[in-house]
Amino acid sequence: MPRKTINREDILEKMGAHVLEHGLNTASLRPLAQAAGTSDRMLIYHFESKDALITELLQFLAGRMALQLEAALPPEPSASLNACATEIVALLRGPAFKPYMRVWLDIVSSATQGSTTHHAIGSAIVEGFFDWLQARLPVGTDDPETTARAMLVVIDGTLVLDAVGQSDAANRAIAHLFPI
Amino acid sequence: MPRKTINREDILEKMGAHVLEHGLNTASLRPLAQAAGTSDRMLIYHFESKDALITELLQFLAGRMALQLEAALPPEPSASLNACATEIVALLRGPAFKPYMRVWLDIVSSATQGSTTHHAIGSAIVEGFFDWLQARLPVGTDDPETTARAMLVVIDGTLVLDAVGQSDAANRAIAHLFPI
DNA sequence: CGAAATGTGTAGCGATTGCTACATATACAT
DNA sequence: ATGTATATGTAGCAATCGCTACACATTTCG
Incomplete structure (x- = not known):
């Protein structure tokens, strides 16, 4: 032992x-501790500092999301690029992943403010999402790497538009960019 | 008078x-007041509350950015979709607009957390960016509205990837999604 | 002129922030 | 048994948060 x-x-x-x-941005030590059934005192004791705690927590959540992604949509190629994008966006908008997307945008926001840990x-x-995404591209996709990166950009752009209530516009964009 | x-x-x-x-997220009253050459006391006096202040400030900044956008890239149609997207992304990545993009991602982050004012x-x-964007599409673009929305999604997705140091991937995605 | 509205400085309140000092309880090794 | 490492509760600190009470000035207007 x-x-x-x-x-x-x-x-x-x-x-x-x-x-x-x-x-994420509004998470302070005492509420976190209460949620975990301990005290801020013990959180610092276990994780040294809040920064280190948040870093480890985000890595933990990233792993969790990766597992749930593979569970929700196993790495089987989609029938078409359009189906691939549509399925993924529908999944990320669902109740299981929307919370992750909120945290994701928090990370992005902090990264733009110069936080190197959030950036990393x-x-x-x-990178992990990219790998998962590439495995779901239809078989025989030309230049799968570039295509996956393009879909990544479209998905993240969709998240941004979703955030301000423009999901319909994002849907039309996806249909336009991935017609088949 | x-x-x-x-x-x-x-x-x-x-x-x-x-x-x-x-x-934006780290902006509290006292630093804001110091920057404006006044006191937190007076900021509340003029704007009633911090929420109202931030709301008005963001509207002010949105107007400023719209003006600067039109000044930087007047509403003349681009030569191609690729040129249009490339020009705009290069502009938004430049020193004049990068600060606005940081604030923009802060707004998006707060909107996903449920802030109705940030959402609005x-x-x-x-909507304003969409209008400006539509005027810059190449002449004779098919379905300019959908195309502009698609470009909006790609640009916002690019901002997200830029935030985590994946600008190269975003560039390739743009070249792939708007080949001509 | 005098009252009322408008503006501003000083000081502080109660809450929350990350974090720490101190004491103490338990467990394990010698 | 005794000492040492691990674990935890209590209490609090200095800083910051949005905001307010109070006093005082200045301007505006009847």
């Missing part, structure tokens, strides 16, 4: 649920 | 510069 079999994973789990529900985590998330 | 010829415009100008430089302002900004 290792000496450090404390909760850590449990704590991350519960804090992750709290962040998914209440947002965001980069890793995009 | 109207009785209310106080600074208001000046104050908004200086606070806008501060927000463009230091970000973000929606208006997108």
